[in-house]
Amino acid sequence: MVSPKYHVFLCGGTKLTGDKKGICHSRGSEDVVRKLMEAIDERDLSGEVMVSATSCYGICDKGPIAVVYPDGVWYGNLDAEKIALIAEKHLEEGIPVREYTL
Numbered sequence: 001m002v003s004p005k006y007h008v009f010l011c012g013g014t015k016l017t018g019d020k021k022g023i024c025h026s027r028g029s030e031d032v033v034r035k036l037m038e039a040i041d042e043r044d045l046s047g048e049v050m051v052s053a054t055s056c057y058g059i060c061d062k063g064p065i066a067v068v069y070p071d072g073v074w075y076g077n078l079d080a081e082k083i084a085l086i087a088e089k090h091l092e093e094g095i096p097v098r099e100y101t102l
């Protein structure tokens, strides 16, 4: 079984029914996911970082949301620029980006 160093859970802005009506979706969560996947590829981290999309966490006003485990760090109000920095600092260097945490 694969044992990644980090597992990132990104809110895809979907309701539990699968409808894409959540706030994170309307605030660009798909762009955030796309940028994170790009950043992981660019940094050759695909063997160390797993990414999963989730449904709504119920804190939509802070979305888009990402949670990084095993650290248990919650990030909010994300955009493509912020997630790229999180990939560099947190996922590659192991240093959470505190200014974007909730």
Ligand code: FES
Pocket (backbone or CB within 6 Å): 011, 012, 013, 014, 022, 023, 024, 025, 055, 056, 057, 058, 059, 060, 061, 063, 064, 065
């Ligand atoms: S839609 Fe992302 S937290 Fe609710």
